Amino acid sequence: MALVKLGHADGKVTTVTIPLTRTFREAVRDIIHADGVWRAHSGDPSPAWVESDIEQLATAISEHFSCPVGQPNRSV
Amino acid sequence: MKVNTGQDKQALALAGATSPGYTGTATATSATTLTATGTPWSVNQWAGHLVIAAGSTYGVVISNTSSILTIDKWYAPATPTGTAASTPSGTAVFMIHGGNAPVACMAITANATAAGPTDTSLTAEITTAGGGLIRQFATYAHTTGASTYTLTGTYTANGSDSLPVVIAKMGTFDTITPATGVMLHETVLSSTATLTASGDQLTITQTVTM
Numbered sequence: 001m002a003l004v005k006l007g008h009a010d011g012k013v014t015t016v017t018i019p020l021t022r023t024f025r026e027a028v029r030d031i032i033h034a035d036g037v038w039r040a041h042s043g044d045p046s047p048a049w050v051e052s053d054i055e056q057l058a059t060a061i062s063e064h065f066s067c068p069v070g071q072p073n074r075s076v
Numbered sequence: 077m078k079v080n081t082g083q084d085k086q087a088l089a090l091a092g093a094t095s096p097g098y099t100g101t102a103t104a105t106s107a108t109t110l111t112a113t114g115t116p117w118s119v120n121q122w123a124g125h126l127v128i129a130a131g132s133t134y135g136v137v138i139s140n141t142s143s144i145l146t147i148d149k150w151y152a153p154a155t156p157t158g159t160a161a162s163t164p165s166g167t168a169v170f171m172i173h174g175g176n177a178p179v180a181c182m183a184i185t186a187n188a189t190a191a192g193p194t195d196t197s198l199t200a201e202i203t204t205a206g207g208g209l210i211r212q213f214a215t216y217a218h219t220t221g222a223s224t225y226t227l228t229g230t231y232t233a234n235g236s237d238s239l240p241v242v243i244a245k246m247g248t249f250d251t252i253t254p255a256t257g258v259m260l261h262e263t264v265l266s267s268t269a270t271l272t273a274s275g276d277q278l279t280i281t282q283t284v285t286m
Contacts, residue, residue: 012220019180019213021157026230026277030215033230033279037217040226040281 002027002057006038007049007071014041018057027057032064048072077191078284082179082260085124085250089176097174098122102129104166108147110135115142124250124258126173129164136177136251145172148253157213157252177250179260182229182280183211188244191262198247198262203254206236209243209271211254214282228281233271240272246280 004016016037018027031037038047046065049072052058062069078086104111110127120139127145128134135147152161164170187200202209214227227248233239245264251257261282269278 008219012222014217014219016215016217018215020154021213022215022230023232026232027215029230029277029279030228035279035281036230037215037226037228037281040228040283041217041219041222 002052002054004031004057004061005051006031006041006047006061007051008042009044009048014038014047024056024060028060028064031061038065077193077262079191079195079259079262080193081196081258082248085176085179085258085260088124089178097125098172100170102164102166102168102170105129105163105168107160107163108135108149110145110147110164110168110170112143112145117142122172124176126175126177127170128173129170130168133161133164136257137172138251138256148251148256151252179248179250179258180213180216180227181211181249181252181257182214182227182246182282183249183254184209184229184231184243184246184278184280186241186244188264188268191245191264195262196259197255198245198259201247201255202237202241204236204238206234208232208234209237209241211249211252213252214248224283224285226281226283228279231271231278231280233274233276233278235274237271237274239274239276240270243269243271243278246282248282 002018006014050061058069122137122140125137133150138146149160183201185200214229218225248261249257
């Protein structure tokens with residue numbers, strides 16, 4: 001299972017749980033496709049930010065949407 | 077649309093009508109059944125619940141008599157879509173969880189007949205073993221404070237599938253085993269999708285309003 005968080009411009013967060021049976025490509029497609037998760041949860045063209053417990057997944061989504069990885073102004 | 081069995085499932089899932097569950101020791105098991113000691117249950121009291129046996133495997137209860145649970149299969153938690161787990165010992169300690177099994181699986185069909193509230197299964201569900209269009213666990217998503225959630229499925233056709241096929245309808249279920257379990261939603265797709273070759277993909281998102 002993978003977790004992905006997609007930040008909205010208004011501060012809301014879409015939390016996505018991807019089953020462990022998905023391939024990497026399918027997991028990315030689940031989120032970025034026109035009939036996928038992001039379009040179903042927001043009218044904005046892209047998330048404000050993305051996070052995931054799988055770094056490559058966050059990177060792929062970030063590159064597709066041209067949004068940053070990690071919540072802005074979040075201290076570690 | 078949410079079908080009638082889905083309404084019942086949702087009410088049970090939220091209210092936990094038979095909580096807090098049940099624990100016991102089996103007197104017999106098989107690949108799809110578990111027999112309790114005595115006759116402790118009402119018929120179908122546990123339909124839709126999870127039974128966990130021997131601490132290592134679980135099944136989704138399809139139905140029950142006063143003493144026998146019938147499940148879709150014994151799940152291996154790490155590989156739930158793969159081969160069923162070994163049947164637990166005939167004297168295994170088991171627990172029936174008080175809550176209902178989540179409706180986390182999505183199935184598709186080429187059948188385009190309108191969805192009906194009394195439907196209990198997805199007509200002509202694609203069940204090709206080894207195919208990429210078979211029932212699958214869906215990706216779940218929810219946005220902070222929203223009154224909706226989504227289930228998303230991405231299907232990749234492969235050499236085992238009968239192609240071409242025109243996908244017209246989907247359903248959501250509480251089991252991964254094709255043609256079993258409780259159907260919560262049945263929805264005709266907003267547009268059909270034609271899959272013609274191995275590698276073709278289809279993504280479907282079902283938005284559920286709570």
